[in-house]
Amino acid sequence: MTAAILSLSAVAFTLEYAVTNVANLSHGEILTVGAYAALVVHQRTGSALAAALAAAAAGGLLALAMHAAVVDRFIRRGTPTLVIFIATLGLSFVIQNLLVIRFGAANVAYTIPSGAPFELGPFLWTAVDLEIIVSALAITAVLYLIISHTKFGKALRAVSQNRELARVSGINADVVASATWFLAGLVAGYAGFILAESVGTFNPSFGFGFFLITLTAAVAGGLGRAFSTMVGAIIVGIALEFVGGYVSAGYNLAFAFAILAVVILVRPRGLFVNARRSVFE
Amino acid sequence: MTQYLVSVLTEGAIFGIMALGLNVIWGWSGDFDLAYYGYVALGAYMTLVLTIGRQPPPVQYILGLELPYPVAVLLAVASAMALALVIGLIALRHLRGIYFSIVTLGAVYVLYAMAGQFVPLFNGYQGLSGLINPMADALGIDFNSYQYFFLGLAIAVFLLVYFFMSRVSSSRFGLALRSLREDERAAAAFGRDIYRLKLKAYVLGAGLGGLGGALFAAYLSAFNTSAWAPLETVVLYAAILVGGRGNIRGVVLGVLIVYVLIEESTRFLPEIPGHPGIVLALRPIVIGAALVLFLRFRPQGLLPERHYVDRVQPAAAEANAP
Numbered sequence: 112m113t114a115a116i117l118s119l120s121a122v123a124f125t126l127e128y129a130v131t132n133v134a135n136l137s138h139g140e141i142l143t144v145g146a147y148a149a150l151v152v153h154q155r156t157g158s159a160l161a162a163a164l165a166a167a168a169a170g171g172l173l174a175l176a177m178h179a180a181v182v183d184r185f186i187r188r189g190t191p192t193l194v195i196f197i198a199t200l201g202l203s204f205v206i207q208n209l210l211v212i213r214f215g216a217a218n219v220a221y222t223i224p225s226g227a228p229f230e231l232g233p234f235l236w237t238a239v240d241l242e243i244i245v246s247a248l249a250i251t252a253v254l255y256l257i258i259s260h261t262k263f264g265k266a267l268r269a270v271s272q273n274r275e276l277a278r279v280s281g282i283n284a285d286v287v288a289s290a291t292w293f294l295a296g297l298v299a300g301y302a303g304f305i306l307a308e309s310v311g312t313f314n315p316s317f318g319f320g321f322f323l324i325t326l327t328a329a330v331a332g333g334l335g336r337a338f339s340t341m342v343g344a345i346i347v348g349i350a351l352e353f354v355g356g357y358v359s360a361g362y363n364l365a366f367a368f369a370i371l372a373v374v375i376l377v378r379p380r381g382l383f384v385n386a387r388r389s390v391f392e
Numbered sequence: 393m394t395q396y397l398v399s400v401l402t403e404g405a406i407f408g409i410m411a412l413g414l415n416v417i418w419g420w421s422g423d424f425d426l427a428y429y430g431y432v433a434l435g436a437y438m439t440l441v442l443t444i445g446r447q448p449p450p451v452q453y454i455l456g457l458e459l460p461y462p463v464a465v466l467l468a469v470a471s472a473m474a475l476a477l478v479i480g481l482i483a484l485r486h487l488r489g490i491y492f493s494i495v496t497l498g499a500v501y502v503l504y505a506m507a508g509q510f511v512p513l514f515n516g517y518q519g520l521s522g523l524i525n526p527m528a529d530a531l532g533i534d535f536n537s538y539q540y541f542f543l544g545l546a547i548a549v550f551l552l553v554y555f556f557m558s559r560v561s562s563s564r565f566g567l568a569l570r571s572l573r574e575d576e577r578a579a580a581a582f583g584r585d586i587y588r589l590k591l592k593a594y595v596l597g598a599g600l601g602g603l604g605g606a607l608f609a610a611y612l613s614a615f616n617t618s619a620w621a622p623l624e625t626v627v628l629y630a631a632i633l634v635g636g637r638g639n640i641r642g643v644v645l646g647v648l649i650v651y652v653l654i655e656e657s658t659r660f661l662p663e664i665p666g667h668p669g670i671v672l673a674l675r676p677i678v679i680g681a682a683l684v685l686f687l688r689f690r691p692q693g694l695l696p697e698r699h700y701v702d703r704v705q706p707a708a709a710e711a712n713a714p
Contacts, residue, residue, distance in 0.1 A: 192490065194687055196424070196489075196490050197424060197629065197683065198687045200626055200680075200683070201626070201630070201684040202680065203680070204623075204626060204679060204680030205680035205681055208673040208677045209673075209677060212674075212677075216673070323497070323501065326494060330491075330494060362505055364505060365501060365502040365506065368498030368501055369498075372482070372498050375491055375494070376482065376486075376495075
């Protein structure tokens with residue numbers, strides 16, 4: 112469950128990193144905005160499907176705006192990536208507090224009647240659980256097809272390996288980077304929706320909390336490489352479920368970071384990364 | 393009104409000490425440390441457990457001594473430095489750039505979780521209280537004039553730190569740190585021990601953070617997890633950036649602008665009817681936006697750091713200066 116949501120959020124984060132080399136500290140806010148968009152649309156239309164689409168659309172547009180208004184402007188001036196990283200932290204402050212002004216700082220409830228749980232294998236499932244896992248798998252499959260089998264995917268991989276070289280080979284790197292951020296935003300916005308659905312309540316700092324775990328998963332798997340990130344997310348997600356179940360949920364984040372610190376120190380480029388570098392690994 | 397001014401100036405002096413400490417780490421050494429507020433918090437917690445003595449259960453925490461306040465402050469600073477030494481030994485060995493930041497972000501969240509969840513350490517999320525007007529009895533200061541005494545103390549400590557930092561700024565150590573920030577490999581080629589220098593800077597900066605925290609604890613007389621958040625470091629970064637990264641006069645100017653102007657003056661804005669808390673939310677928006685805009689349009693800040701000129705080959709150094 113956590114693992115499924117985490118892998119969507121982490122893959123989106125790693126795609127943003129792949130094309131711009133920027134670790135986006137305001138990534139969590141894409142999830143938060145997705146969750147609020149879903150809430151608003153759900154209240155208006157009463158349709159969960161419309162809510163899901165709204166979450167994805169809002170996330171996509173926000174990510175596109177972040178890229179166009181902040182990240183890309185720094186990149187064009189050749190700013191060091193650490194500086195852009197700091198700027199995205201400032202951006203995260205701004206978005207979180209704009210949401211506070213619009214929706215208030217308090218938790219809002221977002222519950223979807225999930226129906227009676229049923230047994231499948233050794234676990235108890237609800238309809239929402241099933242929806243989350245099936246949709247996460249479907250999105251992952253679509254992302255795989257896009258990255259590995261389309262012209263756009265090829266361009267994305269080229270830009271992530273060497274932006275200048277991609278540019279001289281006739282790829283419009285700016286468009287590819289914008290489109291990738293939009294795609295990542297769609298996925299992250301949707302991840303915000305299913306996270307809100309599974310947690311049941313959220314507030315303006317909800318995405319940031321989850322982002323810290325996302326960061327762990329993405330770095331543990333290998334920043335900038337979509338499929339090793341996914342494996343990292345699944346491992347971190349399952350590890351967190353164990354800690355939450357057997358120790359205490361309060362230590363979740365601390366535990367996630369402990370994993371991260373060990374991974375960074377032992378294998379700074381990620382658990383599953385060899386010398387061959389590609390977004391595809 | 394005087395009371396208000398006194399509290400603003402006291403806070404300003406305390407945050408100035410913290411910002412000068414962070415300036416050693418980020419301004420000179422060039423490491424974007426997100427754990428910094430953890431050292432402030434540790435300094436505050438340690439000061440409390442060293443001075444307030446034992447309290448009846450269910451309140452529980454480590455130590456519980458009744459040391460004089462100045463001794464407790466020194467020990468609190470030492471413990472912040474010890475923690476920074478441990479984290480720095482791990483994080484500064486090979487990690488730079490965002491990886492260093494991510495590990496320090498992790499470290500501060502571990503500390504935050506421990507402080508909030510692990511009750512035997514600092515009484516969990518309820519935190520510690522009871523450090524009321526330290527040194528008042530020993531010095532025979534009455535309740536009403538204590539705030540002026542504490543303001544004087546905070547400003548005196550701040551000035552001490554400021555003069556110490558202005559010495560460090562132009563010392564060999566300060567110059568060596570800047571050389572690391574600009575080009576680590578070149579500095580290594582000139583025989584600088586990068587790891588040692590960065591570690592020294594990190595521990596020194598964290599010690600000032602602990603000092604700020606120790607004063608802050610006495611100012612608040614209590615400390616708990618709602619009195620600090622790991623990301624409050626960002627406000628300190630905004631102050632340093634707005635004022636002028638690496639230039640201690642700039643850092644002080646930044647503290648004046650960010651804390652006194654933005655944080656305090658918004659207190660007088662009228663509430664907008666129907667939107668409670670809007671002013672409270674506007675502050676971080678302004679600070680976040682200032683961070684982004686300054687990085688984009690004036691990364692050197694309002695009072696830029698001056699470029700040092702090589703005394704041996706002034707012409708060549710001038711030619712290379714950007």
